[in-house]
Amino acid sequence: MSAHTARGGRFYIHTFGCQMNVNDSLRMGEALATIGYRPTAVADQADLIILNTCAIREKAEDKMLSALGRYRAVKTQRGALLAVGGCVAQQEKSKLLARVPYLDFVFGPDAIGKLPELVTRVISDRVRVSETAWVDSEEYVFPRADPGSSAGKVSEFVTVMKGCDNVCSFCVVPHTRGREVSRPFVEVLEEVASLTGVGVREVTLIGQNVNSYRGGICFAELLLRVAQVPGIERIRFTTSHPHDLSDALIDAFRQEPRIAPHFHLPVQSGSNDVLRRMKRDYTVAEYLDRLAALRAARPGIAVTTDIIVGFPGETEDDFQATLTLTEQVRYENQFSFVFSARPRTVASLKEAEWGPVPHDLQIQRLDRLLALQRRISGEIAAALVGQEVEVLVEGPSRSDPSRHFGRTPENRTVNFDGTAPVGARARVRITHGSPSALLGVESSIVDLPPVPPLQPRTEAA
Ligand code: SF4
Structure with missing residues (x-):
């Protein structure tokens, strides 16, 4: 008992x-x-x-x-x-x-x-x-990470805001997480400093809509200040709304190499009609324009996205537009799902009026989109073969524990043979690339972890 x-x-x-x-x-x-x-x-x-x-x-x-x-x-x-x-x-x-x-x-x-x-x-x-009471105000106290439990980790999450003020018609988040509340920037910086103090080298700033952060400074400024915390090598963040991809944020990517060159920018659809019904307040052209500015500021930046397939009223032409956009942007990867109506959302109330897409057709379209993405991801991976990349070593590889796994600044996972300890940065020559994995061999160790020994982290499934 x-x-x-x-x-x-x-x-x-x-x-x-x-x-x-x-x-x-x-x-x-x-x-x-x-x-x-x-x-x-x-x-x-x-x-x-x-x-x-x-x-x-x-x-x-x-x-x-x-x-x-x-x-x-x-x-x-x-x-x-x-x-x-x-x-x-x-x-x-x-x-x-x-x-x-x-x-x-x-x-x-x-x-x-x-x-x-x-x-x-x-x-x-x-x-x-x-x-289940909400605390929808600046009174909200963000749970603070205990640096003790982060001791020896390579990478940690830091919450910078919660909730969302957007009203995307498919999304349940405003109903489950409430209005946006940003954490004061001083608190964020203190937490990052306490993490680097126990060996953390990479932080991911998280929130439902991080780039609308308003905790005393804007999100671009927050990234630049986090980059100044001694011991920080890489800053990541997730997740973002395209309408908050500001010039200042793009400029931060230009200025600060510690901001990792990876941007997860959910587009949701390649059709303006679908975007309008989704209440995403941008057009495909505006999205591409922002992305072009970002890529000009940080050449080689990896871009990933979220796409909803089979949104109510999506026609074959709308779906073709999503395929075209995927081809045009050449996403590194995408997290795509078929639409399912969530309680109390506008899309669930309007589904019948807009025209539900039959489930079989949704699945068929999703398969076509994922096949295209696999081809593009495979081409990106194949082009890396023979190149040297830098990884932050995180632990043993899940598929073969005799190998290490680490991630590149672009957030690509690399399994490799080598001697670099957890927490070190290493140069790795890529020997094999497929849509799901990069394999390589260590060519040199760039630096060792600041507070050895760091704990191995299990490679995500
Ligand atoms: S999809 Fe993202 S931006 Fe839109 S309401 Fe949901 S959390 Fe907010």
């Missing part, structure tokens, strides 16, 4: 969705540590299981429900507590408790700091709890 009390036990967090959620899960772990909980990698041994959920697509919700069903056995056998956090919790609130009678509590993204209190209440008072 489980031995957990309000003052400790083992927790297991199953994370769905984006990097915001990955980061939120880390903060949950830190909050639970304050009441004596420690992590376990095995759900069956946990006293508390949290599903940190994503509501962006219907499929993500289905996955959460099937995972909950699996974890129910751990509750039955060990008396483990079961909780749902993240965007589905925020969207469904206490309705989720009614739908899933064996669930102990639900909590929204703004309630992470209250986790210790919630766990204590559930155990001591034997109640089921729903805590």
Whole structure:
């Protein structure tokens, strides 16, 4: 039987969705540590299981429900507590408790700091709890990363803002994460400095719409200031809206080499008609114009994107325009999905009027788009064979642990043979390139980690 009390036990967090959620899960772990909980990698041994959920697509919700069903056995056998956090919790609130009678509590993204209190209440008072209030103001206190738990890591996330003020017609984020709140820049800089103090060399600034950051300075200025923090080698950020790709931001890419040459710029569709229905306030020509300015400022920058296929009313011509755009931009990679209506969004209310695209056709179009992207990604990778690239070494390769894996400034993953330790920067000659992987051999070590030894990180699936 489980031995957990309000003052400790083992927790297991199953994370769905984006990097915001990955980061939120880390903060949950830190909050639970304050009441004596420690992590376990095995759900069956946990006293508390949290599903940190994503509501962006219907499929993500289905996955959460099937995972909950699996974890129910751990509750039955060990008396483990079961909780749902993240965007589905925020969207469904206490309705989720009614739908899933064996669930102990639900909590929204703004309630992470209250986790210790919630766990204590559930155990001591034997109640089921729903805590999903939003904090939509500058009063919001951003959960702060514990530098202790980042000690020895190569790369870390730093939250700079939350929520979104845009109203893209397909998107559930404004309903689950609320209005934009930016974190004061001084706090961001302090957190980055505390991370470099324990060996972190790369930070990724995250938020639903980071480039509309307004935490006392603009986002371009924030990037330039983070670059000045001693010990920082690379700065990344995600995710962005094309209408906030300002001249100042483009100029920051021109000025500051530590801003990594990779831009994830979701376009969503290559058709102006579809973009209008999506309430994306740019045209394809405007998007391409911004991208051209960015590429002029930082030649060789890698560009990735998100695309929704089969949005209501999408015709074959609209879809062809998306193929043409993909060919024209030559994205390094793209994260594309078929449209699924999300509750309370304009697209879900208007789907019937605009004309739903049959699911078979959506899948067919997605396959065509992904095949095109694979071809382009393969061509980009093949062109790198024989070239030397610089990688920041992160750990053993997932496919072959005798090899290392690291990422280039453009965010390309490279598996390679060599001796550079985790946290070092190394020059690697690329010997093989495919759409999914680059292989190489180390030619030299550029520098060693500042605070050895750094912890290996597992290569992402
Ligand atoms: S900008 Fe991004 S997060 Fe905001 S509503 Fe649009 S798709 Fe959603």
